[in-house]
């Protein structure tokens with residue numbers, strides 16, 4: 467795929483290919499990755515039925531990498547790998563039931579600094595961190 471792109475890029479440079487077509491190809495590829503992520507299924511059973519916190523009408527799809535509302539309009543999604551730490555299903559449940567996870571330890575910031583934090587569910591159903599020491603002023 468990548469090699470093909472490089473070839474395409476070369477063609478674009480030589481004005482042989484349509485830039486828009488190339489753009490479309492990338493979009494298709496990005497979509498196929500998303501689909502792939504959704505298809506990776508968890509091997510162990512007993513997945514809890516968690517109702518989407520946003521639309522409150524669909525059961526969430528739980529996968530290794532993401533938890534997602536199946537409704538395309540709602541489109542609520544939570545990545546399960548947060549700053550290098552895999553968020554357990556139990557924590558996802560706690561998050562959605564109580565709007566706050568237990569303290570998640572050993573996450574890494576972009577600068578490479580380790581930190582502990584709770585993940586909190588905001589009123590608009592986005593998630594953010596609440597740090598252990600200086601308590602969040604939100605809410």
Ligand SMILES: [Zn+2]
Nearest residue numbers: 518521535540
């Ligand atoms: Zn939803």
